[in-house]
Amino acid sequence: MSSAPSGGPEPEAAAGADAVHAAPAAPLAVCLAGHVDHGKSSLLGRLLHELDLLPAGKVAALAAASDRRGVPLEWSFVLDALQLERDQAITLDTTRVRVRTxxxxxxxxxxxxxxxxxxxxxxxAADTQSALLVVDAASGAQAQTRRHLALLRLLGVRDVVVAVNKMDLVDWREDRFRAVRDALADALARLGLAAHAIVPASARAGANLVRPPSEAPWWSGPTLVAALESLPERAAAGAALPLRVYVQDVYRIDGRRIVAGRLDSGTLAAGDRVLLLPGTREARVAALAGWPLAPQLAVAGDNAAIVFDEEIVVERGELACAPDDPPKLTPVFDADLFWLGHGALAPGRRLVLRIGTREVGAQLAAVHHVLDDASLERIDAPVVGEGGVARVTLRCDALLAVDDAARLPATGRFVLADDGAIVGGGVIDASGYPDQRRLRARPRADLTAVRHHVQPEERTARAGHAGAVVWLTGLSGAGKSTLAMALERRLFDLGWSVYTLDGDNVRGGLNADLGFSPEDRQENIRRVGEVAALFADAGVVCITAFISPYRDDRARARAAAGPRRFLEVHVDSDVATCEARDPKGLYRRARAGTLKGMTGVDSPYEPPEAADLTIDTRREDVAASVERLCAFVLAQCRG
Amino acid sequence: MSADPLDALEQHAIHVLREAYRRLQPLAMLWSLGKDSNTLVWLARKAFVGRVPFPVILLDTGNEFPEVYAFRDRYVREWGLDYVDAPCPPVEETDASLPPAARAAARKTLGLKRLIAQRRYAGVILGIRRDEQPVRGKERAMSPRDAEGRWHVRAQPTELWGHYEAAPPPGGHVRVHPLLAWTELDVWRYIKREGIPFCELYLARDGKRFRSLGERDITAPVPSGADSIDAIIAELASTRTEERAGRAMDHEREDAFERLRSAGYM
Structure with missing residues (x-):
């Protein structure tokens, strides 16, 4: 940088036809990570020097910049260009360097x-699949390094090369290297990262970067460069996956309405039909526009300009997708999340969630566990701390089209924004939640309701009480059936019309066609809600005893019955207590792995936000619970 | 997508351009008439199906080379651009504590600030690249500037998975950098692949050529025999001379370029 304007050497002779005509392969992106002063930037600076890649005059300029600060030749200054970075010997911001080995x-x-x-x-690191982790040989992998690794895993990194740096400061002792290596291999394995290679190195001495270390005759493994060169190329399989295009914008050009959007996966061509979510419309692609030429085909990664064959109004944030393989529509899902905001992230916190170009208000519904830096164990915690990684449930203000990140990474991840700033992000696991698309089907328009000649008030007057739905919700083993049957007995003995719908009973007949997938569980509850509402219409107090884990399903049951006739009762207990009771042996089977989708074990439960009544069966015995429940229903339904 | 890495760079740039156009209005593009900003104009035509839907601006010091002005006159017409000439204030108005060439360059900073104040742009698109200069290496694709045009390098926004912070701070604007991930070699390969016109000063004459085009008073040609685009690509594949070696302002003091940029330079 201090070389005079014309001080560079003569350009070398042309490298020949290769450089001109052969399209070079895309460089492999490698994120450099590690503890704050374990020597990342120095290692990279020295590596560039060893590979003879620094521009002419650079070493002299570095020497001068180092002299001015009274420090020995500082290789990190190659990358740390900012004055503050150099003065404080710390990398402040990310930078990218092409390294041609x-x-x-x-x-x-x-x-x-x-x-x-x-x-x-x-x-x-967000766009990389490989990382180079630099770890100080003397101090080994510290909590911060483990946190970085957890973060990198979430961001999509899979393969890791580790340089155990500053080996000169531990006299190239083999036992020290082995100890650091074994601890790292263990940490990487716990996080599901592949330890591609773990090599000893000294950036300051330039040892085992490009040349094998004469200091360590015991080392027979690869140099750092050789390890990096052999990193696997994990090609994106985007084009082979189902179509996903978030609408980015709509242009009107020469009288045509052109929908702009990048294909996150799949392919698109004229004649293709797409489903537009979160609505339920389908559209046909009339043509792809483009300049200077209109393409015949758009593939994953391309920014398409789509013309539909009719003038449909499409907006930014809608998702065009393959009609035969669409994402799930749900307002709620679980996610592995990283949090970069100030202060802790606590349940109830409202943020803006962005997937592709879709933007929607969202609330943190629950924190299931956070990752502990020191042990890499999942630990229970009420909040996610700054820089933390956690498993959470998010609930959005509207239905969202989501893919599971494991299958469709690009549409299975989101960022969280607060006041316009990105403060976190995560990858989605919606496998435990039902697709709500089917429920968006509207009743046929040609239906006409026939009026009853018996009014609800007449039914109440004759029965001496109003019809109602008493909806018990809670984990399996919380005590729903016990309470329901006891309440039924009590009300019946008082002369009331009362009937209980219970899970296994209903599944034997009305819902015999349903299994236990999230969608079938949703349909199970939908039918029960409709039947219970009919019972209430008939003047009966209908008690339901279903886990009914999803908040949206219970909201629909409430809507079916009418909000004033629907009493939501949370039969509250925790998983451990229910598991100890285990009246049907379900938890035992779930833990043994022979029962999948068990609520509270491997399937979510969303507790009510504002139940009409909560009965904590950990603290109250059966008799007292029944008493309280009965008094509540009598007060609400007495004629 | 095919194996050509230029495709990925092209598509990323188009995505950034479309995102800026949607979220930052009014929007404009700086067109210095060099190879990078010509590439930007080309990419904008691709992004918006042939037509650049925002003004392109020359920060005009009056000191560009005649060949550069001739290039401008021709392609404003041929490309149908909404061209804006933004005159830069004289050198006397720049920060006197800067070294001389940096002061000359700072005229553009002032010209840009005036224009943004006048037209209230929320976004300005620039053709800078990370590999040009290490300080530019620290940039974001969308980079906020405060009301005084300053760059707060310690408080840059998070960018990931195609999400950008496209929100200008109060009274400020956002610098949009679609070419950040490109290298000089990528740009020339792309120019060749697409057939994008460029100013002939980039080609060697009498053993010298301009690798980077700035003002007449502070830009020098570097020794080169590259008299065709293929020769340029071959030269870049092997050279060890920095691209901006011919830019006097980069070399006066270690911190000169960072100071220029923090104050609002491109």
């Missing part, structure tokens, strides 16, 4: 290690 073109992304700068690490 003899056999591979790499794009190394230098991201800061400091814990306050995680957002810069996230920015740097």
């Amino acid at each position: 003899p056999r591979r073109d790499l794009l190394v992304i230098d991201a800061p290690g400091h814990r306050e700068l995680l957002r810069n690490l996230v920015t740097g």
